[in-house]
Amino acid sequence: MDLLALADFNLVARHGGFGRAARASGRPKATLSRRVAELEAALDLRLFERGGRVLKLTEEGRALFQRTGALLTELDETAAAIASGGDRPRGRLRISAPLLFSQTAMGRIAAGFALRYPDVRLEVTTEDRPVDMVEEGYDLVIRVNPDPDESLVGRSFLRDRLVVVASPHLDRPADDHAVPAVVRGPASGGGTWDVVGPAGRARLAVDPVLRLSSLVMVRDAVRAGVGAARLPISLVSHDLAAGTLVHWGDVEGPEIALWALYPSRRLLSARVSAFLDYLKEAFPSGAPEELAAYIGGA
The missing domain is CATH 3.40.190.10 (Periplasmic binding protein-like II)
Incomplete structure (x- = not known):
């Protein structure tokens, strides 16, 4: 498979159209369209539904985007890290966190993380609803007692009652x-x-x-x-x-547990790994008293 064509496909899928992808990347729209067409021909699959002014992923295109987008990002990060002579976290990190945790602790955690890793552009969204990490572009989500999800892995970092x-x-x-x-x-x-x-x-x-x-x-x-x-x-x-x-x-009832979840894949980006380590540093034992200390300092 042509990795350059695959990268162009992901660019178009991420921006939702050839024109927007061309403007964002500075590459000709015709070139992007040609390379996506070549990828479709090589795979013998239609990846986009083209009609009117709307460009939508087909079911096969959505599956390809979900499976390859994170891998291409990791390749870019690895190349950037090697070129810069190290593996210092960099790039955008999007996190979804629940309301109460955001109100009581996330502001200080996010500020401390940003000061330690100035090359990471951290974005935190507060919401209690389940989010689709791939569709909505999140790198990590924090949830309370999440339901099992085969597409996600993670770790519990805080307990409460x-x-x-x-x-x-x-x-x-x-x-x-x-x-x-x-x-x-x-x-x-x-x-x-x-x-x-x-x-x-x-x-x-x-x-x-x-x-x-x-x-x-x-x-x-x-x-x-x-x-x-x-x-x-x-x-x-x-x-x-x-x-x-x-x-x-x-x-009486089950313990409350906060989990940090991320897409299940073998390689984890440096910025997600750094944030997981920062959470562990902030809550070393994961006891309610550690979160209470953040609330008391508010």
């Missing part, structure tokens, strides 16, 4: 009364919380009196005394130590 907390001015109701609760997410039934405290296990009936879209907002509302909430211990440990919140018990 949920606790039920409330203002010291909010009395815990008797067992036959519902707890006024601040919850995150859309409307649903009241439900119950299973907690483990000094007095043993308990099941708390809850009455959602306030629904908010972020856990930081939930914490602030609980501080104001409107109700109790389930929150990560890292987010409230300083409040518990200061007495502005009180601990009603630990929530």
